Amino acid sequence: MTLKTKSIFAMAAFGLFSFASTAMADSDEYFPPVNHPLAKQECSACHMAFSASFLPKRSWRKIMKNLDNHFGEDASLDAKDAKDIRKWLEANAADTGGGRTWLLRGVSSGETPMRITEMPWWQRQHNKWEVSARSFKKAGSKANCVACHRGADRGYFEDD
Numbered sequence: 001m002t003l004k005t006k007s008i009f010a011m012a013a014f015g016l017f018s019f020a021s022t023a024m025a026d027s028d029e030y031f032p033p034v035n036h037p038l039a040k041q042e043c044s045a046c047h048m049a050f051s052a053s054f055l056p057k058r059s060w061r062k063i064m065k066n067l068d069n070h071f072g073e074d075a076s077l078d079a080k081d082a083k084d085i086r087k088w089l090e091a092n093a094a095d096t097g098g099g100r101t102w103l104l105r106g107v108s109s110g111e112t113p114m115r116i117t118e119m120p121w122w123q124r125q126h127n128k129w130e131v132s133a134r135s136f137k138k139a140g141s142k143a144n145c146v147a148c149h150r151g152a153d154r155g156y157f158e159d160d
Helices: 003-013 015-025 035-043 055-063 079-091 121-129 133-139
Strands: none
Touching: 035 079, 035 121
């Protein structure tokens, strides 16, 4: 647990939770979880619903256009639902200026990453801590965040 995280929990214990929430929201270990009911329902039917801030708008747009072949699965939705989810994803993407533009470092404007695990920030984080192939195998997939980050579904990606 980082010193910042320990301080946040201490503040929360003393009733300063609104400040703690703000501090955690600014942390590079917290990402806004999916709070769009339809996106959460549809995406989490097969995998953890990933924060829209993990990818740029162009990536979400392309992913949503190809739901009939969503990484080898048919995740098709009716047009209205797909449009609603796409709009939410794009409005909350990394390149919307919501404080997560640093996630796009190393991604050129001509690139459209299709997997979160292809993002340079993701690769730096997981290589930095030398996450072993065995750990990913045990998790079942690099996309199974909750296997290692217990609070991932709530937006917390603490390393400890």
